[in-house]
Amino acid sequence: MLPPPAAEARRGDLQEAIFAVQEQALSALVNIQPITESYTRGERQKQASVGSGFLVDAAGHIVTNYHVAGQAKHLMVTLSNKERIEAELVGEDPLTDLAVIRIPAEKVAEYGLHPLAFGTSADLQVGQFVMALGSPLALARTMTFGIVSNTERYLPEGMSLPTGERTGEFNTWIQTDAAINPGNSGGPLIDLGGKVVGVNARGAMFADNIGFAIPADTASAVVRDLIDGGEVNRSYAGLQFQPLKDWEGLFGLEKPTGVLVANVEAGGPAAAAGVQAGDILTQLGDWSGVVRFDEELPSLYQLLADLPIGEGVPVKALRRGEAEELSLEMTTVAVGRLSGDRFEATAWGFTVKGITEQMVFEMELVSGEGVLIEGVRIGGPAHAGKLHRGLVLEAIEGESVADLDGFKAMYEKHVGSEGNILLQTRRYETLGLVLVKPGAADGSIGGPR
Amino acid sequence: MNRLHLALIIALAVVFMAPSAFAKKKKKSLSVPEFYELAQPTIATIQFSQEFVAGGQVQRTRGMTDGFVVSEDGLVLVSGRVRFPQRGSGGRLSGGSLPDLGNFELRFSDGRVHEAEVVTFDDDLNLGLLRITTLEAGEELPAVSFKRGYDAQVGQGLHSMTLYTQDYGRQPVYSPVAINALLDVPQNVWSLSGASSNILGAPLWNGRGHVVGVVANVPMSPWGGRQVVPDLTGAVGLPYERFADWLDAAMAQAREESAAASEPEPEAQAWMGVMFQPLEKDLAAHLGISEGGGIVVTRIVPGSPAEAAGLAPLDVLVEVGGERIAVLQPSDSTTFSRTIRGYDPGTTIEFVRESAGGARETVAMTLAATPTSELHAERRTNDSFELTARQLTLDTLLGQRLGPDTPGVVVDSVTRAGWAGLSGLYKGLIIQRIDEHDVTDLDTFEAALAAVQEARPDQVLFFVRWGRTTRFLVAEPDWDELSTDAP
Numbered sequence: 027m028l029p030p031p032a033a034e035a036r037r038g039d040l041q042e043a044i045f046a047v048q049e050q051a052l053s054a055l056v057n058i059q060p061i062t063e064s065y066t067r068g069e070r071q072k073q074a075s076v077g078s079g080f081l082v083d084a085a086g087h088i089v090t091n092y093h094v095a096g097q098a099k100h101l102m103v104t105l106s107n108k109e110r111i112e113a114e115l116v117g118e119d120p121l122t123d124l125a126v127i128r129i130p131a132e133k134v135a136e137y138g139l140h141p142l143a144f145g146t147s148a149d150l151q152v153g154q155f156v157m158a159l160g161s162p163l164a165l166a167r168t169m170t171f172g173i174v175s176n177t178e179r180y181l182p183e184g185m186s187l188p189t190g191e192r193t194g195e196f197n198t199w200i201q202t203d204a205a206i207n208p209g210n211s212g213g214p215l216i217d218l219g220g221k222v223v224g225v226n227a228r229g230a231m232f233a234d235n236i237g238f239a240i241p242a243d244t245a246s247a248v249v250r251d252l253i254d255g256g257e258v259n260r261s262y263a264g265l266q267f268q269p270l271k272d273w274e275g276l277f278g279l280e281k282p283t284g285v286l287v288a289n290v291e292a293g294g295p296a297a298a299a300g301v302q303a304g305d306i307l308t309q310l311g312d313w314s315g316v317v318r319f320d321e322e323l324p325s326l327y328q329l330l331a332d333l334p335i336g337e338g339v340p341v342k343a344l345r346r347g348e349a350e351e352l353s354l355e356m357t358t359v360a361v362g363r364l365s366g367d368r369f370e371a372t373a374w375g376f377t378v379k380g381i382t383e384q385m386v387f388e389m390e391l392v393s394g395e396g397v398l399i400e401g402v403r404i405g406g407p408a409h410a411g412k413l414h415r416g417l418v419l420e421a422i423e424g425e426s427v428a429d430l431d432g433f434k435a436m437y438e439k440h441v442g443s444e445g446n447i448l449l450q451t452r453r454y455e456t457l458g459l460v461l462v463k464p465g466a467a468d469g470s471i472g473g474p475r
Numbered sequence: 476m477n478r479l480h481l482a483l484i485i486a487l488a489v490v491f492m493a494p495s496a497f498a499k500k501k502k503k504s505l506s507v508p509e510f511y512e513l514a515q516p517t518i519a520t521i522q523f524s525q526e527f528v529a530g531g532q533v534q535r536t537r538g539m540t541d542g543f544v545v546s547e548d549g550l551v552l553v554s555g556r557v558r559f560p561q562r563g564s565g566g567r568l569s570g571g572s573l574p575d576l577g578n579f580e581l582r583f584s585d586g587r588v589h590e591a592e593v594v595t596f597d598d599d600l601n602l603g604l605l606r607i608t609t610l611e612a613g614e615e616l617p618a619v620s621f622k623r624g625y626d627a628q629v630g631q632g633l634h635s636m637t638l639y640t641q642d643y644g645r646q647p648v649y650s651p652v653a654i655n656a657l658l659d660v661p662q663n664v665w666s667l668s669g670a671s672s673n674i675l676g677a678p679l680w681n682g683r684g685h686v687v688g689v690v691a692n693v694p695m696s697p698w699g700g701r702q703v704v705p706d707l708t709g710a711v712g713l714p715y716e717r718f719a720d721w722l723d724a725a726m727a728q729a730r731e732e733s734a735a736a737s738e739p740e741p742e743a744q745a746w747m748g749v750m751f752q753p754l755e756k757d758l759a760a761h762l763g764i765s766e767g768g769g770i771v772v773t774r775i776v777p778g779s780p781a782e783a784a785g786l787a788p789l790d791v792l793v794e795v796g797g798e799r800i801a802v803l804q805p806s807d808s809t810t811f812s813r814t815i816r817g818y819d820p821g822t823t824i825e826f827v828r829e830s831a832g833g834a835r836e837t838v839a840m841t842l843a844a845t846p847t848s849e850l851h852a853e854r855r856t857n858d859s860f861e862l863t864a865r866q867l868t869l870d871t872l873l874g875q876r877l878g879p880d881t882p883g884v885v886v887d888s889v890t891r892a893g894w895a896g897l898s899g900l901y902k903g904l905i906i907q908r909i910d911e912h913d914v915t916d917l918d919t920f921e922a923a924l925a926a927v928q929e930a931r932p933d934q935v936l937f938f939v940r941w942g943r944t945t946r947f948l949v950a951e952p953d954w955d956e957l958s959t960d961a962p
Binding site for chain 2 (some may be wrong): 086268271273275276286288289290291292303304344390404405446448450454455456457458459461463
């Protein structure tokens, strides 16, 4: 039986729309081949991988994921016309898993590439048609098709990137059944109007067609900041919230109102303002409302991060039924990379990384002094001396290690000596002494051979 | 080539299935059925959960790995898949990362189920030791035997075994494995054929039924498995020799802890309040300190006798009470600890502190009584909430980097499907408030629960802490179902 003419026409419209998107969008698609380095086993190892990205302006800016390009030492991209070209990193933002890289503007013109524009993700509806573009399993210029499965997916267990950074704090995710596989990361999720509604970032393993994209509204704001200034500045309050669920009675409220303060970081701006765990915040700057469910948290964190720095922000709190008026003065917190640059001390059999402000905060380090042991080569001179990953190296032969450059200089100074080298380490409040024995060649321990 | 080896193994297996009388006479190699009988009771699948803080929230994930029993008193070696997401920081997790994991549940192919806890873990070897906590008094488990000095040769066959998942009834899976290369890089491991990533962590037995290695995770290779290992499975074998010393030390540590836990709380032992490392011979020589042993102070507990005596981290102590502190290696450490514990609290003893170049000075220290530890902490159970709490002790506070005045009690155990467990309470969290009742110690904890059980509210609010992070959890008890006996 033939389908009714109207349905046939609609199907024709859909096909036409998909063709139109394909013509418009494939031109902007980029296959990214980053070379990254791993230092986790005490040696520098190079790794090649493949990700996706898309051109967003005539100046040659390409949007991708932080986990694709953020820690790359070298970036090659293949454009939609199959030309290969080198790209450079413009900026990165692990907290949203976004990065911007750039190719020369003249190449955009020369090859006649058409940038893609961000649409809005706020209007997305469950069931809306979308297409994912990218290089799944390195299969370049792949387009897949599906619908939006959920517009506000909250992923509490997916809050860390493979590189260790926290992510996803400021957005819920668009869930789609348009196939997203490894290699799709950084590619656009596009609506039938040809606008970017999301940046594909992750998929559920061992599942069929459960993929997640960063919403365009989050991505476009971050991308703008990265292009303009190379980084995203956010203000910091030292506050963590919980949704109120149906717990209003437990906090002396007659009806759900405000948001529950779960944690106040000692020494942070919120602590200084007098905010306490258990307070119900009913006003935060211009915001007032109620947060009852996990899905509502990311937008509130975004709002908090957008509060002006250094000005008193009015806060109203209910504490055991009593109203409190507080003034919160936001500060900045170092965001960006969790890892500093890294270095392999080949002769000593371990790798180190520089300590960033973010590491001091996240890892609760005692200070930013020294370098962090990233990996220890099994059977190497430091492994025999019982050096471990995760220790802070504070001093070499009694001389303090200030930072990564200081370490490199001291390594160069000592590396030729045949004698043992004394390292002073720290793990929180516990110090330690480790002797590295450069004379002890790999293979001297264990093994019947 | 790998296929050839597999064929050889199968051929050998056929040969080994000769009449048992022959095997008895020769007593050299086990047949595959004999091996199967010997090996299958020693291997288990292990489920565990791990908790971590991300985005300001306590998260929990579940994982699974393989393990095998290495001693009849219930010590279990785990490897391979116990990997950690590099969450938040490499540093916070590394070294002592395994203790972040919890709720270990071991399942054997014959239906035995046991619970276990972590003894220790080595990040670089990627091996951990668990201790089964649910053995009856005197109960012994079938365990593997290890053999040092295995003369590995290319082409040699080894036996391996793991369990299928629950979906397949946890049937033991026998895998013949062959060594297809002896690798120098990564240092001294075996490339294996026949070992897929499905048997990571599985023991490798020789023909006589002794464990001579384990199937190691691919990251053992610094270059990534596929580049060094011609077999596309990428699996490598870690020879027992490589981890034997670590395992011996870990097992000794486990037994010492078990012995300490089973002893009644000792009466008033003395305590100085330091952590230390042994003054190994090379270290002493490098520091210019006299030979014969000693301790390097690595941490001073705030408020301890050591702090009062003016000791500082990295001080080297070489004598106590006029005797040399003969600590030259980690295994000597217990002797020193025992010596200190043997004094009466309140005794003033003299240490000799030696600095580089041999300068010596005497340090007098008045010892205090040992603070109660987690092991000997008082515990109280509330049957209605299926929750046991213990007093907050100094070692827990130091472990979570909290100050000495931190109030609360520690969740010692909780039934996962009980009302407290369903709220999200788990072992190790510090409870600081229940509803409007501040919980400062076990008495206020009991009083708070008693008040709650009297009032029978629909929801019970717990305010909990883990390190610097706090959170609210809500239990929703079904009072009609609960025993309302006073705790």
